[in-house]
Amino acid sequence: MAERITDIGPPKYDKFLPPVIKENYGKWKYHEILEPGVLMHVSESGAKVYSVRGGAARLVTTDLVKELCDIADKFCDGYLRFTSRNNVEFLLTDQGKIAGVKDACKKMGVPIGATGHSVSNIVHTQGWVHCHTPAIDASGIVKSVMDDLFDYFGSHKLPAQVRIALACCLNMCGAVHCSDIAILGIHRTAPKVNHDRLRHLCEIPTTIAACPTGAIRPHPDKSIKSVVVNEERCMYCGNCYTMCPALPVFDSEKGGVALLVGGKVSNSKTPPMFSKLAVPYLPNNPPRWPEVVQAIRKIITKYAEGANKWERVGEWVERIGWEKFFEVCDIPFTFQHIDDYRWAYDTYRTSMHFKF
Amino acid sequence: MALSKEELVEFIYDMVLKAQGKKQLKAMDLQKAVLKAHPDQDKTMVKFAIKELIDTGRCVYTYFGGSFVEIPHEEGAAKH
Amino acid sequence: MSDTPLLDQLESGPWPSFVKDLKRVAARKPAAKDLLKQLDRSYKDKITHWKHGGIVGVLGYGSGIIGRYSDLPDEFPGVEHFHTIRVNQPSGWFYTTQALRDLCDIWDRHGSSILNVHGSTGDMIFLGTTTDELEPTFAELTAKGWDLGGSGSAMRTPSCCVGKARCEYSCYDTMDFCYEMTQEFQFDMHRPSFPYKFKIKCSGCPNDCVAAVARADLSVIGVWKDDIRIDQAAVAAYHAGEIKPRGGGSPYAKLDVKADVTDLCPTACMSFDGKKLAIDNKNCNHCMHCISLMPQALRVGTDTGATLLLGSHAPILEGAQMSWVIVPFTEMEPPYDNIKELIANIHEWWSENGKNRERVGELMLRLGMRNFFKSVGLEPPSQTVRTPRANPFFFWHAEDFEAEAAGRKYIKI
Numbered sequence: 001m002a003e004r005i006t007d008i009g010p011p012k013y014d015k016f017l018p019p020v021i022k023e024n025y026g027k028w029k030y031h032e033i034l035e036p037g038v039l040m041h042v043s044e045s046g047a048k049v050y051s052v053r054g055g056a057a058r059l060v061t062t063d064l065v066k067e068l069c070d071i072a073d074k075f076c077d078g079y080l081r082f083t084s085r086n087n088v089e090f091l092l093t094d095q096g097k098i099a100g101v102k103d104a105c106k107k108m109g110v111p112i113g114a115t116g117h118s119v120s121n122i123v124h125t126q127g128w129v130h131c132h133t134p135a136i137d138a139s140g141i142v143k144s145v146m147d148d149l150f151d152y153f154g155s156h157k158l159p160a161q162v163r164i165a166l167a168c169c170l171n172m173c174g175a176v177h178c179s180d181i182a183i184l185g186i187h188r189t190a191p192k193v194n195h196d197r198l199r200h201l202c203e204i205p206t207t208i209a210a211c212p213t214g215a216i217r218p219h220p221d222k223s224i225k226s227v228v229v230n231e232e233r234c235m236y237c238g239n240c241y242t243m244c245p246a247l248p249v250f251d252s253e254k255g256g257v258a259l260l261v262g263g264k265v266s267n268s269k270t271p272p273m274f275s276k277l278a279v280p281y282l283p284n285n286p287p288r289w290p291e292v293v294q295a296i297r298k299i300i301t302k303y304a305e306g307a308n309k310w311e312r313v314g315e316w317v318e319r320i321g322w323e324k325f326f327e328v329c330d331i332p333f334t335f336q337h338i339d340d341y342r343w344a345y346d347t348y349r350t351s352m353h354f355k356f
Numbered sequence: 357m358a359l360s361k362e363e364l365v366e367f368i369y370d371m372v373l374k375a376q377g378k379k380q381l382k383a384m385d386l387q388k389a390v391l392k393a394h395p396d397q398d399k400t401m402v403k404f405a406i407k408e409l410i411d412t413g414r415c416v417y418t419y420f421g422g423s424f425v426e427i428p429h430e431e432g433a434a435k436h
Numbered sequence: 437m438s439d440t441p442l443l444d445q446l447e448s449g450p451w452p453s454f455v456k457d458l459k460r461v462a463a464r465k466p467a468a469k470d471l472l473k474q475l476d477r478s479y480k481d482k483i484t485h486w487k488h489g490g491i492v493g494v495l496g497y498g499s500g501i502i503g504r505y506s507d508l509p510d511e512f513p514g515v516e517h518f519h520t521i522r523v524n525q526p527s528g529w530f531y532t533t534q535a536l537r538d539l540c541d542i543w544d545r546h547g548s549s550i551l552n553v554h555g556s557t558g559d560m561i562f563l564g565t566t567t568d569e570l571e572p573t574f575a576e577l578t579a580k581g582w583d584l585g586g587s588g589s590a591m592r593t594p595s596c597c598v599g600k601a602r603c604e605y606s607c608y609d610t611m612d613f614c615y616e617m618t619q620e621f622q623f624d625m626h627r628p629s630f631p632y633k634f635k636i637k638c639s640g641c642p643n644d645c646v647a648a649v650a651r652a653d654l655s656v657i658g659v660w661k662d663d664i665r666i667d668q669a670a671v672a673a674y675h676a677g678e679i680k681p682r683g684g685g686s687p688y689a690k691l692d693v694k695a696d697v698t699d700l701c702p703t704a705c706m707s708f709d710g711k712k713l714a715i716d717n718k719n720c721n722h723c724m725h726c727i728s729l730m731p732q733a734l735r736v737g738t739d740t741g742a743t744l745l746l747g748s749h750a751p752i753l754e755g756a757q758m759s760w761v762i763v764p765f766t767e768m769e770p771p772y773d774n775i776k777e778l779i780a781n782i783h784e785w786w787s788e789n790g791k792n793r794e795r796v797g798e799l800m801l802r803l804g805m806r807n808f809f810k811s812v813g814l815e816p817p818s819q820t821v822r823t824p825r826a827n828p829f830f831f832w833h834a835e836d837f838e839a840e841a842a843g844r845k846y847i848k849i
Contacts, residue, residue: 116685175651201432417498423628
C-alpha cells in the first residue's frame with residue numbers, strides 16, 4: 001500500500017498559466033470587448049492579452065476536448081482555460097491570430113460569444129444523462145433553448161447580460177436560484193412504493209430516516225415489511241429514492257418544467273436577488289421541449305422591449321411590478337405563485353403600490 | 357478512562373456493526389458516542405481511528421443524502 | 437432504423453450538439469453507445485433510468501465518486517455501472533494542453549470518454565465507469581498529480597473566478613486563496629465528517645462571477661475600502677463618445693455619464709457636471725456599476741481585501757438562502773491563517789450542533805446569530821444586518837449586565 005498517493009489536491013495553478021498571464025498577474029488595468037466573444041485585457045506594463053471565448057456543450061467527450069487542445073496548440077502555445085459558465089477561452093498575445101482561432105472554432109462548430117450583454121452558456125445539471133432524481137433532461141433542453149437563443153449568444157443586443165441556468169429537480173445541484181431565468185424540473189406527485197422490491201432491496205429504518213419532512217412511516221401491516229408515504233407532507237426531493245430504489249418519484253405524465261425569473265448574483269446597482277416563480281408548469285416534452293423554448297423566448301423578447309438600459313431581468317420586473325410582468329408575458333397567475341412555505345409573508349404586498 | 361488506539365478502533369467498529377441495517381451513523385455521531393462513554397478521549401484520536409477503519413476496508417463511507425460510516429455491504433441499487 | 441430516433445433530432449441547429457459529439461465516441465465505446473440508447477429511452481418514457489449508488493468509492497476516501505446504476509441493465513449492459521469521478525480542477529480552470537490530454541487519455545483508458553468541463557461544483561467530472569475501474573483511474577490520476585474533489589457531507593472542492601490572473605477588478609488573489617484552502621482542508625474533503633456539505637467559493641469583486649453569494653456556505657468576495665481611482669480624461673472621453681461603455685459589450689454606442697452612471701448610482705454618492713466626475717467614496721457601497729460601465733476611467737481602490745459571508749444554499753430544506761456578511765473586511769495575505777482558523781472554528785461549532793443534512797446557514801437561523809458569533813469568536817459587525825429587528829423580543833443575558841456594569845458595549849469575545 002505504500003505507493004498509494006492520496007490527499008495531494010489539484011496541481012498548483014501556476015504550472016498552467018501562459019507567460020503573459022504570469023508576467024502580468026495582478027497588474028491588469030482595463031479591458032475592452034473588441035467584438036462579441038473577443039476580449040482584450042491591457043496591463044499596466046502595456047502588455048495585452050486577447051481572449052477568444054467559445055461555447056461548448058457542458059457534456060462533452062475526450063474527442064472534443066482534444067480538438068480544443070489542437071486549437072490551443074496551434075495558436076496559443078498549448079494553453080487554454082474554461083470559464084465558470086462552461087465556455088472555453090483561447091488566450092493570445094498576437095492580435096493577428098484571433099481570426100485563425102475564430103476560424104478553427106467555426107470549423108469545429110464552437111460558436112464565439114458569451115461576452116457583455118449576451119445570453120451566455122446555460123449552466124446546468126446532469127438530467128437523464130446521469131442523475132437518479134431528475135424530472136427532466138438537462139442537456140437536451142439546454143440545446144433546444146440555446147438553438148433558439150443562438151443569436152443572443154454571439155451579440156450584445158440586450159439591455160444587460162442574461163444568465164440562464166437549469167436544474168433538473170428541486171435539489172438544484174446547479175444552484176440556479178439566482179439566475180435571470182432558471183429552468184427547473186419539477187415532480188408533482190409523491191413516490192410510488194413498490195412493496196415487493198422494497199422488501200428485497202431496502203432497509204426500512206434508514207429509508208424512513210432519509211425523509212427530510214418525516215413523511216415516511218412503516219407500513220401499518222407489519223407482515224408487508226414496507227413503508228407508506230404521507231403524500232401531503234412529501235415535497236418530491238427524491239432523497240428516499242436515493243436511499244431506496246423501490247421508491248421512484250417519477251411520473252412520466254405529471255413531471256415537467258417550471259420557470260423562475262429575475263435572479264442575479266452581481267451587486268451592480270441592486271443587491272443580489274433570488275429568481276421567483278414565473279411559470280409553475282410546462283409539459284415535459286422531449287426531444288425539443290417547444291413549450292419551454294417558446295416561454296423563454298417570450299420572456300426575453302418582452303424584457304428586451306421593456307427594460308431600461310443596463311437593467312437586468314429582475315430589475316426590470318421589480319420596476320414594472322410582477323402583476324405587469326405576468327400581463328406583458330401572458331402568463332396566468334395561479335395559486336402556485338403565492339408562497340406558502342417557510343418565509344411566505346415576506347412576499348405579500350402590504351402597500352398600495354400596485355397597478356391595475 | 358481514555359481508550360488506547362486499538363481499543364478505540366474496536367469500540368467504534370462495534371458501534372457501527374451494531375447499528376448496521378438499523379441506523380446510519382455519521383462520523384460525528386461516532387465521536388459524540390465515544391466522548392460520552394469516555395469523556396477524556398482525545399477528539400483527534402477518534403478522527404484517526406475512523407480513518408484507520410476506512411483505510412483497512414473494515415468500514416466504508418457511504419452517501420445516501422448524507423455521508424455515513426458503515427460496514428461494507430451490497431447496496432440495493434447494485435442489485436438487479 | 438436508428439437506435440436513438442429522438443436524440444437524433446438534437447443533432448441539428450446552431451448550438452453545439454452533445455448528441456453528435458457523443459455519437460463519435462459511441463462508435464468505439466460500448467458504454468457511450470448504451471448511454472445514448474438509454475437516454476433515448478428516457479426521452480421516450482420521460483423518466484430517468486438511473487439508480488443511486490452510495491457505497492462505491494476509492495479506498496480511504498468517502499468523496500469524489502458518485503455511484504450510478506442503470507435500472508435497465510439487461511437492455512443496456514454497457515451502463516450497468518456508470519459511476520462518476522470528480523477530478524479537482526486547477527484554480528481558475530487554466531490548463532496546458534499536455535495536462536488536458538493526459539486527463540483525456542486516462543479517461544479513454546478507464547471510462548466512457550464522456551465528461552463535463554466542468555460540473556457545478558467546479559470539478560472536472562468524468563461520467564461513467566465501472567466499480568473495477570475506480571482504483572486504476574485514481575492511481576493514474578494521482579500519479580499525474582491530480583486528486584479527487586469533494587462530495588457528500590464533506591468540504592467540497594473550493595472554486596474561484598479568474599481573479600488577478602486576468603481581471604482588473606479582482607481585489608484579492610482568488611486563485612491562490614482557492615488553492616490554499618483546497619490544500620488546507622484535504623482531510624475534510626476526502627473524509628466526509630460534517631453534518632452536510634460545506635462549500636467555499638471565491639469571487640474577486642462584487643460582480644461575483646462564481647455566484648459565491650448564492651451557492652457557497654462560505655462566500656469570499658473581494659472588496660476595497662479606500663477610494664475608486666478616477667482617470668478624469670478617460671471619463672471625458674467616455675462622455676464624448678470616444679470610448680464605448682462597458683468595454684464595448686453593450687448595444688449602446690455612447691455613454692451619458694450623468695444618465696447612465698451617476699443617476700443610477702444606488703447611493704447617489706457621485707455627481708458629474710459635464711466635465712468632472714466626483715465620488716463621495718465614504719458613501720460608496722461598492723456596487724461596481726460605474727466601474728463596469730467605464731473600465732478605462734474607473735478602477736477599484738488599492739486598499740483591498742475580502743468580505744466573508746456565510747450561509748447560502750439551494751432551497752433544500754427550509755428555502756434558499758443567500759450568504760450574509762459576517763466579516764465586512766479582512767486582508768487577504770498568504771498563508772491566510774486567520775481565515776483558516778475561522779473556518780476551523782465554524783466547522784467545529786457546526787459539527788457540534790448541526791443535525792444530519794443541516795447546512796451551516798440553517799443552523800445559524802436555528803440557534804441564532806449570537807450563538808454563532810460568540811462560538812466562533814467574532815464581534816457582531818453592524819454590516820451583518822440590512823436592518824435591525826422591528827420586534828421587541830430581545831433578551832438580556834447575565835453577561836450583558838456584566839458588560840454594562842463594566843462599561844463595555846459588548847461582552848468580551
